[in-house]
Amino acid sequence: MSFTEEIAKRKTFAIISHPDAGKTTLTEKFLLFGGAIQTAGAVKSNKITKTAASDFMDIERQRGISVATSVMGFEYKDHLINLLDTPGHKDFAEDTYRTLTAVDSVILVVDSVKGVETQTERLMEVCRMRDTPVIIFVNKMDLEGREAFDILDELEEKLKIDVRPLSWPISKGYSFKGVYNLYKNSLNIFEANKTKIADEVVAIEDLNDPLLNSLAGEYADQLREDVDLINGVYEPLDREAYLKGKIAPVFFGSAVNNFGVQELLDSFLELAPIPQGRMTNTRFIEPEEQKFTGFIFKIHANIDPKHRDRIAFLRVCSGKFERNKFFQHVRLDKKLKFANPATFMAQSKSVVEEAYPGDVIGLYDTGNFKIGDTLTEGEAMQFQGIPSFSPEIFKELVNKDPMKSKQLEKGIEQLTDEGVAQLFVREIGNRKIVGTVGELQFEVIQYRLEHEYGAKCEFQPKNYYKACWITSENETKKAEFKRIKSLEMVVDKDGNDVYLAPSKFILDMERNNFPELEFHFTSEFKTKEESAG
Numbered sequence: 001m002s003f004t005e006e007i008a009k010r011k012t013f014a015i016i017s018h019p020d021a022g023k024t025t026l027t028e029k030f031l032l033f034g035g036a037i038q039t040a041g042a043v044k045s046n047k048i049t050k051t052a053a054s055d056f057m058d059i060e061r062q063r064g065i066s067v068a069t070s071v072m073g074f075e076y077k078d079h080l081i082n083l084l085d086t087p088g089h090k091d092f093a094e095d096t097y098r099t100l101t102a103v104d105s106v107i108l109v110v111d112s113v114k115g116v117e118t119q120t121e122r123l124m125e126v127c128r129m130r131d132t133p134v135i136i137f138v139n140k141m142d143l144e145g146r147e148a149f150d151i152l153d154e155l156e157e158k159l160k161i162d163v164r165p166l167s168w169p170i171s172k173g174y175s176f177k178g179v180y181n182l183y184k185n186s187l188n189i190f191e192a193n194k195t196k197i198a199d200e201v202v203a204i205e206d207l208n209d210p211l212l213n214s215l216a217g218e219y220a221d222q223l224r225e226d227v228d229l230i231n232g233v234y235e236p237l238d239r240e241a242y243l244k245g246k247i248a249p250v251f252f253g254s255a256v257n258n259f260g261v262q263e264l265l266d267s268f269l270e271l272a273p274i275p276q277g278r279m280t281n282t283r284f285i286e287p288e289e290q291k292f293t294g295f296i297f298k299i300h301a302n303i304d305p306k307h308r309d310r311i312a313f314l315r316v317c318s319g320k321f322e323r324n325k326f327f328q329h330v331r332l333d334k335k336l337k338f339a340n341p342a343t344f345m346a347q348s349k350s351v352v353e354e355a356y357p358g359d360v361i362g363l364y365d366t367g368n369f370k371i372g373d374t375l376t377e378g379e380a381m382q383f384q385g386i387p388s389f390s391p392e393i394f395k396e397l398v399n400k401d402p403m404k405s406k407q408l409e410k411g412i413e414q415l416t417d418e419g420v421a422q423l424f425v426r427e428i429g430n431r432k433i434v435g436t437v438g439e440l441q442f443e444v445i446q447y448r449l450e451h452e453y454g455a456k457c458e459f460q461p462k463n464y465y466k467a468c469w470i471t472s473e474n475e476t477k478k479a480e481f482k483r484i485k486s487l488e489m490v491v492d493k494d495g496n497d498v499y500l501a502p503s504k505f506i507l508d509m510e511r512n513n514f515p516e517l518e519f520h521f522t523s524e525f526k527t528k529e530e531s532a533g
Protein backbone atom coordinates (compact mmCIF):
# COMPACT_ATOMS: atom_id res chain seq x y z
CA MET A 1 0.00 0.00 0.00
CA SER A 2 1.39 3.43 -0.91
CA PHE A 3 2.12 6.10 1.65
CA THR A 4 -0.85 8.24 0.56
CA GLU A 5 -3.14 5.22 0.67
CA GLU A 6 -1.98 4.52 4.22
CA ILE A 7 -2.95 8.07 5.18
CA ALA A 8 -6.27 7.96 3.33
CA LYS A 9 -7.21 4.80 5.18
CA ARG A 10 -7.00 6.40 8.59
CA LYS A 11 -9.48 8.30 10.74
CA THR A 12 -8.34 9.61 14.08
CA PHE A 13 -11.03 10.92 16.37
CA ALA A 14 -12.35 11.12 19.92
CA ILE A 15 -15.75 10.59 21.44
CA ILE A 16 -16.51 13.30 23.96
CA SER A 17 -19.43 13.97 26.26
CA HIS A 18 -20.60 15.19 29.60
CA PRO A 19 -20.20 12.25 32.03
CA ASP A 20 -23.01 9.69 31.76
CA ALA A 21 -24.26 10.71 28.33
CA GLY A 22 -23.02 7.38 26.94
CA LYS A 23 -19.46 7.84 25.70
CA THR A 24 -18.21 4.53 27.09
CA THR A 25 -21.21 2.66 25.78
CA LEU A 26 -20.83 4.12 22.30
CA THR A 27 -17.09 3.38 22.30
CA GLU A 28 -17.82 -0.20 23.14
CA LYS A 29 -20.34 -0.53 20.33
CA PHE A 30 -17.84 0.87 17.85
CA LEU A 31 -15.28 -1.67 19.00
CA LEU A 32 -17.85 -4.43 18.60
CA PHE A 33 -18.44 -3.34 15.01
CA GLY A 34 -14.73 -3.28 14.42
CA GLY A 35 -14.42 -6.79 15.81
CA ALA A 36 -11.85 -5.43 18.26
CA ILE A 37 -13.84 -6.88 21.14
CA GLN A 38 -16.27 -9.76 21.14
CA THR A 39 -18.63 -9.09 23.98
CA ALA A 40 -20.48 -6.15 25.37
CA GLY A 41 -19.11 -5.03 28.72
CA ALA A 42 -15.50 -5.59 27.68
CA VAL A 43 -14.61 -1.93 27.78
CA LYS A 44 -14.28 -0.77 31.33
CA SER A 45 -15.59 2.65 31.94
CA ASN A 46 -12.71 4.91 32.90
CA LYS A 47 -15.14 7.04 34.78
CA ILE A 48 -13.80 8.30 38.03
CA THR A 49 -16.44 8.26 40.65
CA LYS A 50 -15.35 10.17 43.64
CA THR A 51 -17.41 9.12 46.61
CA ALA A 52 -16.67 9.95 50.20
CA ALA A 53 -15.22 6.49 50.60
CA SER A 54 -12.91 6.50 47.61
CA ASP A 55 -9.35 7.34 48.53
CA PHE A 56 -6.58 8.44 46.27
CA MET A 57 -5.46 4.94 45.35
CA ASP A 58 -8.97 4.12 44.30
CA ILE A 59 -8.92 7.08 42.02
CA GLU A 60 -5.57 6.08 40.57
CA ARG A 61 -6.70 2.51 40.16
CA GLN A 62 -9.69 3.75 38.26
CA ARG A 63 -7.50 6.12 36.35
CA GLY A 64 -5.12 3.27 35.54
CA ILE A 65 -7.84 1.74 33.44
CA SER A 66 -7.60 4.66 31.12
CA VAL A 67 -4.00 3.77 30.17
CA ALA A 68 -5.21 0.66 28.44
CA THR A 69 -8.00 2.51 26.74
CA SER A 70 -6.09 5.69 25.90
CA VAL A 71 -6.02 4.81 22.23
CA MET A 72 -8.10 2.15 20.62
CA GLY A 73 -7.22 1.21 17.10
CA PHE A 74 -9.52 -0.98 15.08
CA GLU A 75 -10.23 -1.81 11.49
CA TYR A 76 -13.64 -1.36 9.98
CA LYS A 77 -14.63 -1.55 6.33
CA ASP A 78 -11.06 -1.10 5.05
CA HIS A 79 -10.44 1.85 7.33
CA LEU A 80 -8.07 2.04 10.23
CA ILE A 81 -9.78 3.88 13.00
CA ASN A 82 -7.88 5.43 15.87
CA LEU A 83 -10.28 6.27 18.65
CA LEU A 84 -8.70 8.35 21.37
CA ASP A 85 -10.26 8.08 24.78
CA THR A 86 -10.84 11.06 27.01
CA PRO A 87 -11.48 10.97 30.74
CA GLY A 88 -15.07 11.70 31.65
CA HIS A 89 -14.38 13.26 35.04
CA LYS A 90 -14.37 17.03 34.89
CA ASP A 91 -11.28 17.28 37.08
CA PHE A 92 -9.35 15.75 34.23
CA ALA A 93 -10.82 18.09 31.62
CA GLU A 94 -7.41 19.46 30.76
CA ASP A 95 -6.38 15.93 29.66
CA THR A 96 -9.36 15.89 27.34
CA TYR A 97 -8.54 19.29 25.85
CA ARG A 98 -5.04 18.14 25.04
CA THR A 99 -6.25 14.90 23.53
CA LEU A 100 -8.42 16.97 21.21
CA THR A 101 -5.27 18.48 19.70
CA ALA A 102 -4.30 15.01 18.48
CA VAL A 103 -7.53 14.15 16.65
CA ASP A 104 -8.91 15.23 13.30
CA SER A 105 -12.57 15.16 14.30
CA VAL A 106 -14.87 14.32 17.19
CA ILE A 107 -18.19 12.68 17.90
CA LEU A 108 -20.00 14.56 20.62
CA VAL A 109 -22.55 12.52 22.57
CA VAL A 110 -25.55 14.32 24.05
CA ASP A 111 -28.10 12.77 26.39
CA SER A 112 -31.60 13.25 24.91
CA VAL A 113 -33.09 13.65 28.39
CA LYS A 114 -30.55 16.03 29.86
CA GLY A 115 -29.74 17.90 26.66
CA VAL A 116 -26.65 20.07 26.46
CA GLU A 117 -24.80 19.99 29.80
CA THR A 118 -22.00 22.17 31.13
CA GLN A 119 -19.15 19.88 30.12
CA THR A 120 -20.67 19.53 26.64
CA GLU A 121 -20.51 23.30 26.20
CA ARG A 122 -16.90 23.52 27.34
CA LEU A 123 -15.80 20.68 25.09
CA MET A 124 -17.51 22.34 22.17
CA GLU A 125 -15.66 25.57 22.91
CA VAL A 126 -12.39 23.69 22.63
CA CYS A 127 -13.47 22.16 19.32
CA ARG A 128 -14.41 25.60 18.08
CA MET A 129 -11.01 27.03 18.95
CA ARG A 130 -9.40 24.61 16.53
CA ASP A 131 -12.32 24.38 14.08
CA THR A 132 -12.45 20.65 14.71
CA PRO A 133 -15.21 18.94 12.70
CA VAL A 134 -17.95 17.68 15.03
CA ILE A 135 -20.65 15.06 14.53
CA ILE A 136 -23.32 15.01 17.23
CA PHE A 137 -24.95 11.80 18.43
CA VAL A 138 -28.14 12.34 20.44
CA ASN A 139 -28.24 9.29 22.66
CA LYS A 140 -30.84 7.57 24.84
CA MET A 141 -33.75 8.01 22.44
CA ASP A 142 -35.31 5.00 24.16
CA LEU A 143 -35.99 7.25 27.15
CA GLU A 144 -38.68 9.89 27.46
CA GLY A 145 -36.38 12.72 26.43
CA ARG A 146 -37.03 16.03 24.75
CA GLU A 147 -38.58 16.53 21.35
CA ALA A 148 -36.05 16.12 18.54
CA PHE A 149 -36.71 19.60 17.12
CA ASP A 150 -36.22 21.12 20.58
CA ILE A 151 -32.95 19.27 20.94
CA LEU A 152 -31.73 20.65 17.61
CA ASP A 153 -32.61 24.18 18.72
CA GLU A 154 -30.82 23.69 21.99
CA LEU A 155 -27.74 22.31 20.22
CA GLU A 156 -27.56 25.33 17.95
CA GLU A 157 -28.14 27.79 20.70
CA LYS A 158 -25.92 26.39 23.43
CA LEU A 159 -23.16 24.93 21.30
CA LYS A 160 -23.11 27.91 18.95
CA ILE A 161 -22.89 25.82 15.82
CA ASP A 162 -25.25 25.20 12.91
CA VAL A 163 -26.65 21.70 12.85
CA ARG A 164 -28.03 19.45 10.15
CA PRO A 165 -29.92 16.27 11.14
CA LEU A 166 -28.84 13.30 9.08
CA SER A 167 -31.06 10.83 10.85
CA TRP A 168 -34.43 11.36 12.42
CA PRO A 169 -36.11 9.55 15.32
CA ILE A 170 -39.55 8.08 14.88
CA SER A 171 -41.16 8.94 18.21
CA LYS A 172 -39.16 8.43 21.41
CA GLY A 173 -39.19 6.77 24.80
CA TYR A 174 -41.57 3.84 25.15
CA SER A 175 -42.97 4.42 21.71
CA PHE A 176 -39.56 4.89 20.06
CA LYS A 177 -39.94 3.15 16.72
CA GLY A 178 -36.73 3.68 14.91
CA VAL A 179 -34.53 6.05 13.01
CA TYR A 180 -34.94 7.29 9.49
CA ASN A 181 -31.60 7.87 7.81
CA LEU A 182 -31.92 11.15 5.93
CA TYR A 183 -28.48 10.70 4.48
CA LYS A 184 -29.14 7.31 2.93
CA ASN A 185 -32.95 7.39 2.77
CA SER A 186 -33.27 4.20 4.72
CA LEU A 187 -35.23 3.12 7.73
CA ASN A 188 -33.96 1.31 10.75
CA ILE A 189 -36.62 -0.17 12.98
CA PHE A 190 -35.88 -0.24 16.66
CA GLU A 191 -35.63 -3.41 18.60
CA ALA A 192 -34.28 -3.11 22.14
CA ASN A 193 -31.32 -5.39 22.22
CA LYS A 194 -28.10 -4.86 24.07
CA THR A 195 -26.15 -7.62 22.38
CA LYS A 196 -27.06 -7.47 18.72
CA ILE A 197 -24.38 -6.13 16.43
CA ALA A 198 -25.86 -5.37 13.04
CA ASP A 199 -29.02 -3.39 12.40
CA GLU A 200 -31.62 -4.46 9.91
CA VAL A 201 -31.91 -1.58 7.50
CA VAL A 202 -34.71 -1.14 4.98
CA ALA A 203 -34.08 1.19 2.06
CA ILE A 204 -37.02 3.54 1.51
CA GLU A 205 -36.35 5.85 -1.39
CA ASP A 206 -39.80 7.36 -1.31
CA LEU A 207 -41.43 8.22 1.98
CA ASN A 208 -44.86 7.65 0.40
CA ASP A 209 -43.99 4.00 0.02
CA PRO A 210 -46.77 2.07 1.84
CA LEU A 211 -43.98 -0.06 3.32
CA LEU A 212 -43.35 2.84 5.65
CA ASN A 213 -46.84 2.48 7.11
CA SER A 214 -46.34 -1.16 7.87
CA LEU A 215 -42.94 -0.47 9.45
CA ALA A 216 -43.59 2.74 11.35
CA GLY A 217 -47.31 2.23 11.98
CA GLU A 218 -49.12 5.22 13.41
CA TYR A 219 -45.92 7.28 13.34
CA ALA A 220 -45.44 7.06 9.58
CA ASP A 221 -47.35 10.25 8.86
CA GLN A 222 -45.56 12.16 11.57
CA LEU A 223 -42.26 11.07 10.05
CA ARG A 224 -43.37 12.29 6.59
CA GLU A 225 -44.28 15.66 8.08
CA ASP A 226 -41.05 15.91 10.03
CA VAL A 227 -38.90 15.04 7.05
CA ASP A 228 -40.72 17.62 4.92
CA LEU A 229 -40.11 20.21 7.58
CA ILE A 230 -36.44 19.29 7.94
CA ASN A 231 -35.85 19.45 4.22
CA GLY A 232 -37.64 22.78 4.13
CA VAL A 233 -35.71 24.31 7.01
CA TYR A 234 -32.25 22.83 6.57
CA GLU A 235 -30.02 23.00 3.54
CA PRO A 236 -28.52 19.68 2.44
CA LEU A 237 -25.34 18.96 4.37
CA ASP A 238 -22.40 20.93 3.06
CA ARG A 239 -19.45 18.62 3.78
CA GLU A 240 -16.93 21.42 3.33
CA ALA A 241 -18.69 23.44 6.02
CA TYR A 242 -18.61 20.39 8.31
CA LEU A 243 -14.89 19.90 7.64
CA LYS A 244 -14.30 23.54 8.56
CA GLY A 245 -16.16 23.04 11.85
CA LYS A 246 -19.02 25.32 10.78
CA ILE A 247 -21.86 22.83 10.79
CA ALA A 248 -22.44 19.65 12.78
CA PRO A 249 -24.35 16.69 11.33
CA VAL A 250 -26.68 15.20 13.96
CA PHE A 251 -27.63 11.55 14.44
CA PHE A 252 -30.14 10.07 16.86
CA GLY A 253 -30.08 6.66 18.49
CA SER A 254 -29.58 4.58 21.58
CA ALA A 255 -26.05 3.42 22.25
CA VAL A 256 -26.87 0.85 24.89
CA ASN A 257 -29.32 -0.82 22.54
CA ASN A 258 -26.84 -0.51 19.71
CA PHE A 259 -29.37 1.45 17.80
CA GLY A 260 -28.43 4.00 15.18
CA VAL A 261 -24.79 3.27 15.99
CA GLN A 262 -23.88 1.59 12.75
CA GLU A 263 -25.45 4.44 10.76
CA LEU A 264 -23.41 6.84 12.80
CA LEU A 265 -20.20 4.87 12.24
CA ASP A 266 -20.82 4.38 8.53
CA SER A 267 -21.64 8.04 7.97
CA PHE A 268 -18.67 9.04 10.09
CA LEU A 269 -16.42 7.04 7.75
CA GLU A 270 -17.79 8.88 4.76
CA LEU A 271 -17.82 12.32 6.26
CA ALA A 272 -14.95 12.59 8.69
CA PRO A 273 -11.60 13.93 7.52
CA ILE A 274 -8.51 11.80 6.99
CA PRO A 275 -5.38 12.81 8.95
CA GLN A 276 -4.84 16.54 8.59
CA GLY A 277 -1.77 18.73 8.71
CA ARG A 278 -0.70 20.77 11.68
CA MET A 279 0.76 24.23 12.23
CA THR A 280 4.22 24.66 13.72
CA ASN A 281 6.06 27.76 14.83
CA THR A 282 7.76 27.95 11.43
CA ARG A 283 5.42 26.45 8.83
CA PHE A 284 2.43 24.21 8.14
CA ILE A 285 3.22 20.50 8.00
CA GLU A 286 1.29 18.39 5.51
CA PRO A 287 0.74 14.72 6.38
CA GLU A 288 2.02 13.63 2.95
CA GLU A 289 5.48 15.06 3.57
CA GLN A 290 8.07 12.30 3.45
CA LYS A 291 9.92 13.30 6.58
CA PHE A 292 8.56 12.17 9.90
CA THR A 293 7.18 14.68 12.42
CA GLY A 294 5.01 14.21 15.49
CA PHE A 295 4.20 15.66 18.89
CA ILE A 296 3.52 14.48 22.42
CA PHE A 297 0.03 15.30 23.66
CA LYS A 298 -0.29 13.13 26.72
CA ILE A 299 2.01 11.54 29.26
CA HIS A 300 0.92 8.74 31.47
CA ALA A 301 2.98 7.95 34.51
CA ASN A 302 3.28 4.55 36.02
CA ILE A 303 2.07 4.91 39.57
CA ASP A 304 4.05 1.94 40.77
CA PRO A 305 7.15 3.53 42.40
CA LYS A 306 9.22 0.48 41.43
CA HIS A 307 8.58 1.19 37.78
CA ARG A 308 9.06 4.87 37.26
CA ASP A 309 8.64 4.68 33.50
CA ARG A 310 6.08 6.80 31.79
CA ILE A 311 4.34 6.44 28.49
CA ALA A 312 4.38 9.48 26.26
CA PHE A 313 1.68 9.44 23.60
CA LEU A 314 2.78 10.74 20.24
CA ARG A 315 0.60 11.72 17.31
CA VAL A 316 2.33 11.13 13.99
CA CYS A 317 1.77 14.22 11.83
CA SER A 318 3.80 13.49 8.70
CA GLY A 319 6.10 10.89 7.21
CA LYS A 320 6.71 7.49 8.68
CA PHE A 321 7.71 6.72 12.24
CA GLU A 322 10.08 3.77 12.48
CA ARG A 323 11.19 1.67 15.38
CA ASN A 324 14.86 2.05 16.34
CA LYS A 325 15.42 4.99 14.03
CA PHE A 326 16.97 8.14 15.50
CA PHE A 327 14.68 11.16 15.65
CA GLN A 328 15.35 14.69 16.77
CA HIS A 329 13.87 15.81 20.08
CA VAL A 330 13.66 19.47 19.16
CA ARG A 331 13.37 21.06 22.61
CA LEU A 332 16.29 19.10 24.03
CA ASP A 333 18.25 19.22 20.75
CA LYS A 334 18.95 15.53 21.23
CA LYS A 335 18.65 12.41 19.09
CA LEU A 336 16.45 9.66 20.50
CA LYS A 337 15.42 6.24 19.24
CA PHE A 338 12.70 3.98 20.50
CA ALA A 339 13.10 0.24 20.86
CA ASN A 340 9.58 -0.56 21.99
CA PRO A 341 7.07 1.89 20.57
CA ALA A 342 3.58 0.58 21.29
CA THR A 343 0.31 0.64 19.42
CA PHE A 344 -2.96 -0.09 21.05
CA MET A 345 -5.69 -2.27 19.67
CA ALA A 346 -8.63 -2.10 21.99
CA GLN A 347 -7.15 -3.46 25.21
CA SER A 348 -4.03 -5.07 23.89
CA LYS A 349 -0.75 -3.34 23.37
CA SER A 350 1.90 -4.42 20.91
CA VAL A 351 5.25 -3.24 19.63
CA VAL A 352 4.96 -1.42 16.35
CA GLU A 353 7.56 -1.31 13.58
CA GLU A 354 6.21 1.75 11.80
CA ALA A 355 3.41 4.25 12.13
CA TYR A 356 1.75 6.69 9.72
CA PRO A 357 0.15 10.13 9.95
CA GLY A 358 -2.92 9.95 12.17
CA ASP A 359 -1.51 7.11 14.25
CA VAL A 360 -0.90 7.44 17.94
CA ILE A 361 1.93 5.51 19.50
CA GLY A 362 3.09 5.09 23.05
CA LEU A 363 6.78 5.77 23.72
CA TYR A 364 8.42 4.57 26.91
CA ASP A 365 9.98 7.57 28.52
CA THR A 366 12.36 8.05 31.39
CA GLY A 367 11.83 11.78 31.69
CA ASN A 368 12.74 13.23 28.30
CA PHE A 369 9.29 14.39 27.36
CA LYS A 370 6.87 17.03 28.34
CA ILE A 371 3.51 17.82 26.81
CA GLY A 372 3.87 19.56 23.47
CA ASP A 373 7.34 18.20 22.64
CA THR A 374 8.06 17.72 18.95
CA LEU A 375 10.02 14.94 17.24
CA THR A 376 11.36 15.41 13.70
CA GLU A 377 14.03 14.06 11.37
CA GLY A 378 16.18 17.07 12.14
CA GLU A 379 14.08 20.14 11.36
CA ALA A 380 14.02 22.60 14.23
CA MET A 381 10.38 23.45 14.70
CA GLN A 382 7.70 23.05 17.32
CA PHE A 383 4.07 22.06 16.82
CA GLN A 384 1.66 24.63 18.08
CA GLY A 385 -1.72 24.30 19.56
CA ILE A 386 -1.18 22.40 22.78
CA PRO A 387 -2.91 25.02 24.83
CA SER A 388 -2.88 25.58 28.54
CA PHE A 389 -6.21 26.89 29.72
CA SER A 390 -6.69 29.08 32.70
CA PRO A 391 -6.95 26.81 35.74
CA GLU A 392 -9.92 27.21 38.05
CA ILE A 393 -8.35 26.39 41.39
CA PHE A 394 -5.10 27.90 42.57
CA LYS A 395 -3.01 26.85 45.55
CA GLU A 396 0.42 27.72 46.76
CA LEU A 397 2.80 24.81 47.17
CA VAL A 398 4.42 24.83 50.60
CA ASN A 399 7.37 22.63 51.39
CA LYS A 400 6.87 20.67 54.62
CA ASP A 401 10.30 19.11 54.76
CA PRO A 402 13.14 21.57 54.17
CA MET A 403 15.62 18.69 53.85
CA LYS A 404 13.78 17.54 50.75
CA SER A 405 13.41 20.78 48.83
CA LYS A 406 15.41 19.48 45.86
CA GLN A 407 13.12 16.46 45.58
CA LEU A 408 10.12 18.73 45.78
CA GLU A 409 11.45 20.97 43.01
CA LYS A 410 12.17 18.01 40.76
CA GLY A 411 8.88 16.32 41.55
CA ILE A 412 6.70 19.32 40.85
CA GLU A 413 8.63 20.07 37.65
CA GLN A 414 8.12 16.54 36.36
CA LEU A 415 4.51 16.23 37.40
CA THR A 416 3.62 19.48 35.72
CA ASP A 417 5.56 18.38 32.61
CA GLU A 418 3.16 15.46 32.51
CA GLY A 419 0.31 17.91 32.57
CA VAL A 420 -1.10 16.88 35.94
CA ALA A 421 -1.41 20.58 36.77
CA GLN A 422 0.02 23.93 35.77
CA LEU A 423 2.88 25.52 37.58
CA PHE A 424 3.24 29.27 37.91
CA VAL A 425 6.20 30.80 39.64
CA ARG A 426 6.05 34.18 41.29
CA GLU A 427 9.11 36.11 40.32
CA ILE A 428 9.30 37.63 43.76
CA GLY A 429 10.37 35.01 46.30
CA ASN A 430 10.22 32.07 43.84
CA ARG A 431 6.84 31.05 45.20
CA LYS A 432 5.08 28.25 43.39
CA ILE A 433 1.42 28.45 42.58
CA VAL A 434 -0.20 25.28 41.29
CA GLY A 435 -3.31 25.65 39.15
CA THR A 436 -5.78 22.89 38.29
CA VAL A 437 -9.30 22.45 37.02
CA GLY A 438 -10.29 20.18 39.90
CA GLU A 439 -9.50 19.38 43.52
CA LEU A 440 -8.54 15.82 42.63
CA GLN A 441 -5.23 16.89 41.12
CA PHE A 442 -4.02 18.32 44.41
CA GLU A 443 -4.52 14.93 46.02
CA VAL A 444 -2.75 13.31 43.09
CA ILE A 445 0.21 15.71 43.38
CA GLN A 446 0.54 15.42 47.13
CA TYR A 447 0.43 11.65 47.01
CA ARG A 448 2.83 11.32 44.13
CA LEU A 449 5.34 13.83 45.52
CA GLU A 450 5.48 11.81 48.69
CA HIS A 451 5.54 8.33 47.18
CA GLU A 452 7.62 8.92 44.08
CA TYR A 453 9.92 11.73 45.15
CA GLY A 454 9.97 11.46 48.94
CA ALA A 455 8.89 15.08 49.33
CA LYS A 456 6.21 16.39 51.65
CA CYS A 457 4.06 19.34 50.78
CA GLU A 458 0.98 21.24 51.76
CA PHE A 459 -1.31 23.41 49.67
CA GLN A 460 -2.58 26.80 50.71
CA PRO A 461 -5.68 27.91 48.82
CA LYS A 462 -5.38 31.16 46.87
CA ASN A 463 -8.37 33.13 45.78
CA TYR A 464 -7.70 33.88 42.16
CA TYR A 465 -10.38 34.18 39.55
CA LYS A 466 -8.40 33.43 36.39
CA ALA A 467 -4.91 33.14 35.02
CA CYS A 468 -4.49 35.62 32.16
CA TRP A 469 -1.60 35.38 29.75
CA ILE A 470 -0.53 38.96 29.08
CA THR A 471 0.73 40.27 25.77
CA SER A 472 1.21 43.74 24.36
CA GLU A 473 2.95 45.52 21.55
CA ASN A 474 3.63 48.30 23.98
CA GLU A 475 6.49 47.00 26.10
CA THR A 476 6.55 50.09 28.31
CA LYS A 477 2.91 49.67 29.26
CA LYS A 478 3.42 45.98 29.88
CA ALA A 479 6.38 46.68 32.13
CA GLU A 480 4.31 49.26 33.98
CA PHE A 481 1.49 46.78 34.49
CA LYS A 482 3.93 44.15 35.72
CA ARG A 483 5.41 46.61 38.19
CA ILE A 484 2.06 47.71 39.58
CA LYS A 485 0.75 44.16 39.76
CA SER A 486 3.98 42.55 40.90
CA LEU A 487 2.25 40.58 43.65
CA GLU A 488 -0.08 38.94 41.17
CA MET A 489 2.42 38.46 38.36
CA VAL A 490 3.82 34.99 37.73
CA VAL A 491 5.48 33.15 34.87
CA ASP A 492 4.33 29.84 33.41
CA LYS A 493 6.66 26.97 32.58
CA ASP A 494 7.54 28.47 29.22
CA GLY A 495 8.45 31.80 30.77
CA ASN A 496 5.30 33.62 29.60
CA ASP A 497 3.97 36.44 31.75
CA VAL A 498 0.75 35.55 33.52
CA TYR A 499 -1.45 37.79 35.63
CA LEU A 500 -3.45 36.03 38.34
CA ALA A 501 -6.58 38.13 38.48
CA PRO A 502 -8.18 38.18 41.94
CA SER A 503 -11.72 38.73 40.61
CA LYS A 504 -13.67 39.43 37.46
CA PHE A 505 -14.34 42.91 38.71
CA ILE A 506 -10.66 43.73 39.12
CA LEU A 507 -9.80 42.07 35.81
CA ASP A 508 -12.40 44.21 34.00
CA MET A 509 -11.05 47.28 35.72
CA GLU A 510 -7.47 46.51 34.68
CA ARG A 511 -8.53 45.91 31.14
CA ASN A 512 -10.02 49.40 31.13
CA ASN A 513 -6.95 50.90 32.76
CA PHE A 514 -4.59 49.15 30.35
CA PRO A 515 -6.24 49.06 26.91
CA GLU A 516 -2.79 48.51 25.37
CA LEU A 517 -2.57 45.08 26.97
CA GLU A 518 -4.23 41.88 25.82
CA PHE A 519 -5.46 39.41 28.41
CA HIS A 520 -5.85 35.80 27.25
CA PHE A 521 -7.49 32.90 29.06
CA THR A 522 -5.35 30.34 27.25
CA SER A 523 -1.67 30.16 26.47
CA GLU A 524 -2.40 29.55 22.80
CA PHE A 525 -2.90 33.13 21.82
CA LYS A 526 -0.40 33.07 19.00
CA THR A 527 -2.50 30.95 16.69
CA LYS A 528 -6.02 31.64 17.89
CA GLU A 529 -7.37 34.54 19.81
CA GLU A 530 -9.40 33.90 22.90
CA SER A 531 -9.20 37.11 24.75
CA ALA A 532 -10.52 37.27 28.24
CA GLY A 533 -13.84 38.90 28.69
Ligand code: G4P
Nearest residue numbers: 017019020021022023024025045088139140254255256257
Ligand atom coordinates in the same frame (compact mmCIF):
# COMPACT_ATOMS: atom_id res chain seq x y z
P1 G4P B 1 -20.16 7.99 29.90
O1 G4P B 1 -19.04 7.11 29.46
O2 G4P B 1 -20.48 9.08 28.93
O3 G4P B 1 -20.00 8.53 31.27
O4 G4P B 1 -21.49 7.12 29.94
P2 G4P B 1 -21.73 5.55 29.91
O5 G4P B 1 -21.51 5.01 28.56
O6 G4P B 1 -21.02 4.91 31.04
O7 G4P B 1 -23.30 5.53 30.14
C1 G4P B 1 -23.89 6.08 31.30
C2 G4P B 1 -25.15 5.32 31.63
O8 G4P B 1 -26.11 5.51 30.57
C3 G4P B 1 -24.95 3.82 31.76
O9 G4P B 1 -25.85 3.35 32.74
C4 G4P B 1 -25.39 3.31 30.39
O10 G4P B 1 -25.81 1.97 30.42
C5 G4P B 1 -26.54 4.25 30.10
N1 G4P B 1 -26.82 4.37 28.65
C6 G4P B 1 -25.96 4.51 27.62
N2 G4P B 1 -26.62 4.59 26.45
C7 G4P B 1 -27.93 4.51 26.73
C8 G4P B 1 -29.12 4.52 25.94
O11 G4P B 1 -29.10 4.62 24.72
N3 G4P B 1 -30.30 4.41 26.60
C9 G4P B 1 -30.37 4.28 27.96
N4 G4P B 1 -31.58 4.16 28.49
N5 G4P B 1 -29.27 4.26 28.73
C10 G4P B 1 -28.07 4.36 28.13
P3 G4P B 1 -25.40 3.02 34.21
O12 G4P B 1 -26.60 2.55 34.94
O13 G4P B 1 -24.65 4.19 34.78
O14 G4P B 1 -24.33 1.92 34.02
P4 G4P B 1 -24.53 0.41 33.59
O15 G4P B 1 -24.62 -0.31 34.87
O16 G4P B 1 -25.76 0.30 32.76
O17 G4P B 1 -23.29 0.12 32.83
